[in-house]
Amino acid sequence: MSLKQYVTLGRSGLRVSPLALGTMTFGTEWGWGSEPAVARQVFDGYIEQGGNFIDTADGYTNGKSEELLGHFIAERGLRERLVLATKFTFNADPANPNAGGNGRKNIYRALEGSLRRLKTDYIDLYWMHVWDMVTPVEEILSTMNDLVRAGKIRHFGFSDVPAWYVARAQTLAEKEGKERLIGLQLEYSLIERNIEREHIPVAQELGIGLCPWSPLGGGFLTGKYRREGNTGRGEGRLDAAKFSQLTDRFTEHNWRVSDALLEVAKQLNKKPAQVALNWVARQPGITSTIIGASNIAQLQDNLNALEFTIPAELRKRLDDASAIERFHPYTFFEAGIQNRVRGENPVSAWAPAGRQPDASPEKSAEKAKANAAEK
Numbered sequence: 001m002s003l004k005q006y007v008t009l010g011r012s013g014l015r016v017s018p019l020a021l022g023t024m025t026f027g028t029e030w031g032w033g034s035e036p037a038v039a040r041q042v043f044d045g046y047i048e049q050g051g052n053f054i055d056t057a058d059g060y061t062n063g064k065s066e067e068l069l070g071h072f073i074a075e076r077g078l079r080e081r082l083v084l085a086t087k088f089t090f091n092a093d094p095a096n097p098n099a100g101g102n103g104r105k106n107i108y109r110a111l112e113g114s115l116r117r118l119k120t121d122y123i124d125l126y127w128m129h130v131w132d133m134v135t136p137v138e139e140i141l142s143t144m145n146d147l148v149r150a151g152k153i154r155h156f157g158f159s160d161v162p163a164w165y166v167a168r169a170q171t172l173a174e175k176e177g178k179e180r181l182i183g184l185q186l187e188y189s190l191i192e193r194n195i196e197r198e199h200i201p202v203a204q205e206l207g208i209g210l211c212p213w214s215p216l217g218g219g220f221l222t223g224k225y226r227r228e229g230n231t232g233r234g235e236g237r238l239d240a241a242k243f244s245q246l247t248d249r250f251t252e253h254n255w256r257v258s259d260a261l262l263e264v265a266k267q268l269n270k271k272p273a274q275v276a277l278n279w280v281a282r283q284p285g286i287t288s289t290i291i292g293a294s295n296i297a298q299l300q301d302n303l304n305a306l307e308f309t310i311p312a313e314l315r316k317r318l319d320d321a322s323a324i325e326r327f328h329p330y331t332f333f334e335a336g337i338q339n340r341v342r343g344e345n346p347v348s349a350w351a352p353a354g355r356q357p358d359a360s361p362e363k364s365a366e367k368a369k370a371n372a373a374e375k
């Protein structure tokens with residue numbers, strides 16, 4: 001699969017590369033990330049290989065990421081060829097509660113700033129960055145609808161949001177004939193699989209494309225960090241001192257996932273980062289995976305991550321090592337209970353792909369027989 005095998009995002013006509021370029025690393029303002037010259041190489045490398053989907057946010061590196069992108073895009077005259085995505089939500093003036101959040105007032109303020117820094121007069125995909133826990137979904141929907149009508153944005157999506165909020169937004173938009181969401185952006189990787197419970201199913205059900213972020217867990221899934229002592233810390237952004245914003249990735253569970261990843265990568269003769277990215281990008285429901293790279297060598301490794309297939313038995317090794325905790329009510333949607341619900345009916349007759357406890361109808365029928373025999 002290459003960057004030029006464009007896929008439509010959600011139920012829309014917007015065509016995007018299967019790997020999007022994340023630009024949270026453009027600029028060193030956060031104490032990590034790349035100098036402008038390196039960011040430029042990463043941007044050029046992605047574009048030259050056919051990539052068209054760029055992800056940024058108004059607050060990344062305090063606005064520097066958008067500024068650099070605006071400059072790179074304008075200089076090469078690339079605006080029309082790119083799908084440019086940015087985000088609003090984070091507060092730009094702590095003294096002013098309306099300079100942050102998802103209310104209409106902040107959205108208009110944030111959008112004007114992004115358009116200015118990006119040197120453009122429209123955004124292709126405008127993301128609500130984080131659920132603010134207060135703004136009614138109707139206010140966001142009508143604002144997005146107005147912005148599409150005004151030609152300021154082409155599409156919109158939600159990032160870091162509960163699944164019930166997405167379901168409510170999309171259902172209302174459909175019923176009221178408003179612009180619908182076309183994308184969901186959430187953390188997803190071998191060390192963060194919680195969105196499999198609610199978010200991936202809601203996206204599949206409601207025609208929304210899923211764009212995972214931090215597919216390498218911020219660099220954890222590259223093999224450069226080691227369990228023993230602090231060896232490796234200091235090489236990348238997960239250095240404890242630099243990584244205070246997000247959860248510590250150095251947990252026992254994550255080390256077990258990393259052990260399995262290193263083993264699988266060795267057997268495939270691929271880099272761990274490539275195997276970890278390949279796993280995310282090929283999961284059911286995933287449309288375009290947002291990659292990050294601090295330099296051109298990392299970018300090249302990552303762009304080659306879709307050129308191979310992980311054999312089923314090795315994929316299972318990764319699935320098993322990274323499995324998420326089982327709890328109620330999700331245990332009732334697993335094969336044990338669902339086969340008692342279905343009897344001998346083939347699973348594929350009524351469950352959407354990616355949501356079947358057993359992928360093969362034969363396996364499911366066998367289990368149903370075994371269950372019946374047990375009774």
Ligand SMILES: NC(=O)c1ccc[n+]([C@@H]2O[C@H](COP(=O)([O-])OP(=O)(O)OC[C@H]3O[C@@H](n4cnc5c(N)ncnc54)[C@H](OP(=O)(O)O)[C@@H]3O)[C@@H](O)[C@H]2O)c1
Pocket residue numbers: 021022023024025032033055056129159160185186212213214215216217218219220222224235236237238273274290291292293294297298299301302
């Ligand atoms: N919506 C949201 O809330 C949200 C949140 C986070 C990110 N995002 C988006 O998602 C994008 C990607 O996130 P992310 O940067 O956290 O992704 P990631 O792929 O998990 O981490 C990328 C980092 O891992 C390291 N790395 C990448 N490839 C490597 C390789 N081949 N070998 C060794 N190290 C490698 C580099 O960091 P070091 O060199 O420092 O190790 C790189 O900056 C962001 O740029 C942003 O656009 C969105």
